[in-house]
Amino acid sequence: MSVITIALPSKGRIKEDTAAIFERAGLAISAVGNDRSYRGRIEGMDGVEIAYLSASEIARELASGAVDFGVTGEDLVREGMAGADGRVEFCARLGFGQADVVVAVPEIWLDVETMADLGDVAADFRARHGRRLQIATKYWRLTQQFFSSQHGIQLYRIVESLGATEGAPAAGQADIIVDITSTGSTLRANHLKILSDGVILKSEACLVRARKPDHEDDPRVAQIVEAVRGVL
Numbered sequence: 001m002s003v004i005t006i007a008l009p010s011k012g013r014i015k016e017d018t019a020a021i022f023e024r025a026g027l028a029i030s031a032v033g034n035d036r037s038y039r040g041r042i043e044g045m046d047g048v049e050i051a052y053l054s055a056s057e058i059a060r061e062l063a064s065g066a067v068d069f070g071v072t073g074e075d076l077v078r079e080g081m082a083g084a085d086g087r088v089e090f091c092a093r094l095g096f097g098q099a100d101v102v103v104a105v106p107e108i109w110l111d112v113e114t115m116a117d118l119g120d121v122a123a124d125f126r127a128r129h130g131r132r133l134q135i136a137t138k139y140w141r142l143t144q145q146f147f148s149s150q151h152g153i154q155l156y157r158i159v160e161s162l163g164a165t166e167g168a169p170a171a172g173q174a175d176i177i178v179d180i181t182s183t184g185s186t187l188r189a190n191h192l193k194i195l196s197d198g199v200i201l202k203s204e205a206c207l208v209r210a211r212k213p214d215h216e217d218d219p220r221v222a223q224i225v226e227a228v229r230g231v232l
């Protein structure tokens with residue numbers, strides 16, 4: 001019987017809520033080795049290992065199939081792999097870690113309220129400014145899908161941003177942004193507004209399973225999913 005690995009957040013904003021859900025679900029975790037160990041096991045369940053990783057690492061490990069289950073944000077999973085629904089199953093939405101991935105533009109762009117308006121701006125941008133519309137984001141894949149595939153906007157350039165994305169327009173590094181927002185205060189502080197149809201994804205923490213043929217008749221897999229669903 002192969003080992004089932006569950007990756008849980010080792011730090012960050014979704015760590016504590018994840019631990020609480022597993023506890024409530026009767027999946028009590030004990031550390032393997034000392035207290036600072038990044039490995040654990042579930043009491044009373046043989047052949048199940050817990051691996052503690054960061055939220056973005058969990059998304060990567062689900063993509064590569066290195067882990068069987070992971071708890072992480074839907075945004076990170078969809079950004080981390082093409083065709084996510086074919087490769088992983090979102091088994092449960094856990095009700096915390098909510099954040100929207102949004103398209104936001106400077107508040108002073110008074111005549112830009114929708115993606116269609118933004119498409120018009122992008123089409124004229126080179127003629128007016130001598131370059132393409134620049135979008136600051138760390139969500140490359142979600143941005144390309146939303147702009148190119150969903151809205152048919154092709155004339156833009158993504159500028160990679162690894163932090164303080166909301167500051168990029170004021171700093172002259174980009175014209176608009178794609179980033180996550182929860183309370184909206186960072187957008188407001190940076191004089192940015194969300195387009196009315198600019199919500200790309202409403203994300204939250206999820207229990208995610210890498211689709212593997214072995215899982216189909218493995219009772220431990222069904223047991224883990226049912227235990228978590230049972231306490232939501």
Ligand SMILES: Nc1ncnc2c1ncn2[C@@H]1O[C@H](COP(=O)(O)OP(=O)(O)OP(=O)(O)O)[C@@H](O)[C@H]1O
Binds near residue numbers: 055073076181
């Ligand atoms: N206000 C917020 N800012 C950033 N992320 C948020 C926010 N609210 C919820 N999230 C979600 O939390 C998840 C990221 O968690 P967190 O930022 O704690 O990870 P992390 O430990 O910093 O991970 P990593 O180091 O891998 O980026 C994402 O799925 C994100 O959508």
Ligand SMILES: O=P(O)(O)OC[C@H]1O[C@H](OP(=O)(O)OP(=O)(O)O)[C@H](O)[C@@H]1O
Binds near residue numbers: 179182183184185186
């Ligand atoms: O809508 P709000 O409630 O203002 O939250 C959104 C902001 O919070 C996060 O940044 P954070 O400062 O947590 O840093 P991080 O991106 O490094 O986690 C995120 O990257 C946004 O900038």
